Amino acid sequence: MNKAAYALKLPQSLKTAAQRLAREDGVSLNQWITVALAEKVGAVETAADFFKRRGSNASPxxxxxxxxxxxxxxxxKGDDLPEW
Structure with a gap:
């Protein structure tokens, strides 16, 4: 597996929460962030594929x-657009 380094700047509160969760899972912060990123990438790609397949049969x-x-x-009332 090829690996690439990326300097990641996080808000301190997010880093602290991620460190806590990584510690609870018994893994390093780097491993925890890698798994979290992989889950997000998988979810976004799955959703994109779903909608692409879903819309492929549609027509104007x-x-x-x-x-x-x-x-x-x-x-x-209340659903109309505001006057500019």
Whole structure:
């Protein structure tokens, strides 16, 4: 496995929390951050893949069909956009 070094600057409060959690897990801070980053990368890539597959069969006609079902009522009180 190739390894790369990266100097990471964290807020002290986040580093302290990560150190505590790493200690509770019985691993080094470096290992704990590596696993946390791997989990995040996996989650983001899984979500991106899901939505890519989900949208691959969609067409502009499908989108228009959904839009045609939207009522043309004005926004409910409190849902309207503010005046600029």
């Amino acid at each position: 006609a499908d989108f228009q069909e959904i839009l045609n079902k939207v009522r043309s009522n004005p926004p409910a």
